[in-house]
Amino acid sequence: MADSTRTLDASAYYAELHGWNERTLLARIERAVQDGELVAGTDAAALTGLVQSVVHGLSVRASLGTAREDLLATAQLAHELICRQLTSPTT
Structure with a gap:
């Protein structure tokens, strides 16, 4: 790897990784609402x-x-x- 601990911006990498995780989770939750896995109106x-x-x-x-x-x-x-809060009783 070309980067060393001296050149790697760990906080920028962490922020990028966190953002990716958050976007991925948000998309999955939105899909769960659309598919009825979570109750309609759930704030994704x-x-x-x-x-x-x-x-x-x-x-x-x-x-x-x-x-x-x-x-x-x-x-x-x-x-x-x-x-308990976000799934329907039949799920």
């Missing part, structure tokens, strides 16, 4: 922000040494709350 941008916030929060907690079981419990609760 807000849900994307929520999911990104949970993921980043879990990442920070993991880097601070939070136990894997605690991280999994938090992720499971977030998943359950999102599903």
Whole structure:
């Protein structure tokens, strides 16, 4: 690789990666709303922000040494709350 740690702009790379992840997640959520996987009227941008916030929060907690079981419990609760709020009873 031509770049070294001296020339690589890590923050720009991180911002680009974050933007790509966010756009990809937003597109998937929009498709889920269109396909009826999520209830009509779901705010795809807000849900994307929520999911990104949970993921980043879990990442920070993991880097601070939070136990894997605690991280999994938090992720499971977030998943359950999102599903309870945004999926139809028949899904």
